[in-house]
Amino acid sequence: MSAKIDFKFWILTLIFEFCLLNFSYAAPCYGTKMPERKELVAGLQSYAIFDRDLEEDFGSLRSMQDFFMLSYGIFDWLSLDLKAGSGNIKQRSPSAEKLDYTYNFAGGYGFRLRLYDAHKIKAVFGFQHISVHPKRTYVAGVKQKAVLDDWQVSALASYDLGMVIPYIGARWSRVDYIHWNGQQRKRRMSDPNKSWGLIAGLDIPIYEKIWINLEGSFLDSQAFATSINFKF
Secondary structure: OOHHHHHHHHHHHHHHHHHHHHOOOOOOOOOOOOOOOOOEEEEEEEEEEEEEEEOOOOOEEEEEEEEEEEEEEEEOOEEEEEEEEEEEEEEEOOOOOEEEEEEEEEEEEEEEEEEEEEOOEEEEEEEEEEEEOOOOEEEOOEEEEEEEEEEEEEEEEEEOOOOOEEEEEEEEEEEEEEEEEOOEEEEEEEOHHHOEEEEEEEEEEEEOOEEEEEEEEEOOOEEEEEEEEEEO
């Protein structure tokens, strides 16, 4: 085995070990259009979680998030994905109690591995994480604070039709809702029976280095993401 292949093998091994450590833990998948080595992609993204059920009888949550994104091609087959912006959280209990946390800082990170690229077909494996830290609120004078942690691993495949590049895939995801009622802190996870989801999306080329991405997720949650992307 050559030194080059050996180096790639160890990079892949470390990445997959990192995924396994976080596997028991959704976020947009970005699609299969990745930057090449030393290329930079910048973009603006909006992500809406319309409904995500929490474990046991803790109700559900929603979230709206807006990001500035950067993706950098470390190698032709590996990209690093970063994002920063703002987001909110709306939590609903079965008894119809509502907690609304307004927009504040949100950020995320992840990476993608190109598994296959030939004959207009691409296959990509990805890991993404988003953390949302909205502004605190008060209920009957008691401070309420929340954090949303959104994790996923995914596998996608696309086919280039020229005018559009549709893709489809699957993911394993988990959302953690961390809530402070005064000084009392509790972590509520998303429904473990709704961890597997389907992904369907489109990349729509506008110019050679500009494209729009549309992506929906189903089964594990009801969510939709849209972004405009610029390659440098």
